[in-house]
Amino acid sequence: MAKLKLRAIADDKPVKLTIELPAAVHRDLLAYAEILARESGQSAHDPAKLIAPMLARFMATDRAFARSRRASHGATGPKG
Numbered sequence: 001m002a003k004l005k006l007r008a009i010a011d012d013k014p015v016k017l018t019i020e021l022p023a024a025v026h027r028d029l030l031a032y033a034e035i036l037a038r039e040s041g042q043s044a045h046d047p048a049k050l051i052a053p054m055l056a057r058f059m060a061t062d063r064a065f066a067r068s069r070r071a072s073h074g075a076t077g078p079k080g
Contacts, residue, residue: 004032006053008040014052 021029029047037044059065 004036004039005057006032006036006050008042009036009045009049009053019051 026047029050033045033047033050036042036050
């Protein structure tokens, strides 16, 4: 069984964005949605629902982004 970086998708109020993806990325999203559904026991998600958690995971694990974000928050005032 593969260990995917994403877990079950939380139901949250979305902000609508319109984007264009290369066809290969869309095919990969479809495949990822199918595998995630099998592993989580949920029904398959719309591939568009995977984009937000994938971006969140990417940003959460990007150390340079985290450092820059901390530095910019530190420069603007107290945390919280």
